[in-house]
Amino acid sequence: MTKPVTPTAPAKDWKKKRRFRQAFARMLQKVGKRSARHADFDGRLESVAILAQEKLGDAILLTPLIGNLRRAFPELSIHVIVFSKAVFDFFSSDRNVTAVHNAKRATPGYIRDVLLHRFDLLYNTKDHPSTHFLIQSILIPARIKAGIANPFHEGLYDQLLDITYHTHIVTKNCALLGLLGIDAPPETCRPYIPEMRVQPELQSFADSMPDRKFIGINISAGGPLRYWTEEKWSALIDRFPDRQFIIFSAPQDRATKLRLETRTNVRPSVSTRNIYEVGLLVRKLRLLVTPDTSLIHVASCFAVPLIGLYREALQDLTRFAPYITDHTLIASPTRKVCDIYVDDVARAVEARLDVRQEI
Missing domain, CATH: 3.40.50.2000 (Glycogen Phosphorylase B;)
Structure with a gap:
């Protein structure tokens, strides 16, 4: 006899909150x-x-x-x-x-x-x-x-x-x-990003980037289930020794960004302070590789081709997919992005590079 699976604490909490919201909505519908x-x-x-x-x-x-x-x-x-x-x-x-x-x-x-x-x-x-x-x-x-x-x-x-x-x-x-x-x-x-304050050093870095030459990699995500591992990012970069990369990260992942930037084909970049600064760099990329996070939508703002790494969650792949920009979505076989294989992402990068020829 199969033993029933006991829901985890987070799942129980989520269901409890959902029941509360629904009951509250029913009450509001009356008053x-x-x-x-x-x-x-x-x-x-x-x-x-x-x-x-x-x-x-x-x-x-x-x-x-x-x-x-x-x-x-x-x-x-x-x-x-x-x-x-x-x-x-x-x-x-x-x-x-x-x-x-x-x-x-x-x-x-x-x-x-x-x-x-x-x-x-x-x-x-x-x-x-x-x-x-x-x-x-x-x-x-x-x-x-x-x-x-x-x-x-x-x-x-x-x-x-x-x-x-x-x-x-x-x-x-x-x-x-x-x-x-x-x-x-x-x-x-098409979405847009409002103009915000820009660091002079960030603006100088963006101005120095040649158009459509760099592959951007975003190592940060909105939750632990959406992260790819540092080891896998390293392996992906090593697959393309003749390509130039820049790394995007949230402040909490800056140490990982600095370690990845020690590679010879990664150009160290100025850390961004707001989403507008991120956009100044993304708009000049040849390709962006990122987990399912806000950078997916930053790429959509500028019609930059991208590869999105998603969990096995239909609503993420449909409701929050890239909007009117060329893209490839790779869904994990599990609820964790970290279970996506390096080979699958590398093949997607190769295919995207073949589609968009060098300028």
Whole structure:
């Protein structure tokens, strides 16, 4: 007889949190009910409040919606409601955004500018029940409230956009444009990175890089299951002794970056301090190899070819895939990126180099 598998503690915690969110959403559906109309938006559009998701990659994938809104409505007041400092800093640099507000800081300014202000339109970008997002959806006054269709969103929004779960997040965010009668072909939905402060030494390094000569390697990731190992990165670099590489890393992985930069075919690079600086280097690459993290979407901003290393997780491979840029995705046979074989990545690099000939 097979012994049943006992769920791990993290899995139990995740299921417990999901049950809580669903129960909380059911309660809100009773106390904050609105009549879903499922009709086209009509009337004036002078102000919009957008609830932005918490991670930096999510912020990049939200920029196509914001850029298209600004082009369609040059005088529109666009307010982005955020739930993390990283996303606050990102949109604070975006000239397309009128104001950024941190929902987790109920300051007098937030109360005055958001909770006591009536918007023409509010948009919740999440397609699943989120406690913070649902609370803000109810608290923030708006003539029309829109969200993604989900059983736990029913009754809380005037407009529910029916989009399948595995649709790319860019397409999902930009679904609001259809509600407003805005035609947005895929190329108009390319993500962008707002201009930020640049270190002089970083700018000099970027200016010194020849276009389309370097292969970029990003060794950092958003969680332990998404990391490839230092040994495998080393082996990959050694497979291409005649190619030049540069290494990207988060601050916590700088020691690994420095060790990899001792190789003769790796050019030591200035450590970046923000995602805009990362973009200055990525845009000049011939190819980027990276785990599933925000650099996937940085490459999409500049149509840089890339190889993405993903876990065995369908939603990562669909919802958060590279957007309108040449790419190869390599999925691990397990839930860990570190189980991807060096041979598989090397073959993908060779194929990409053959496709894009030397300039």
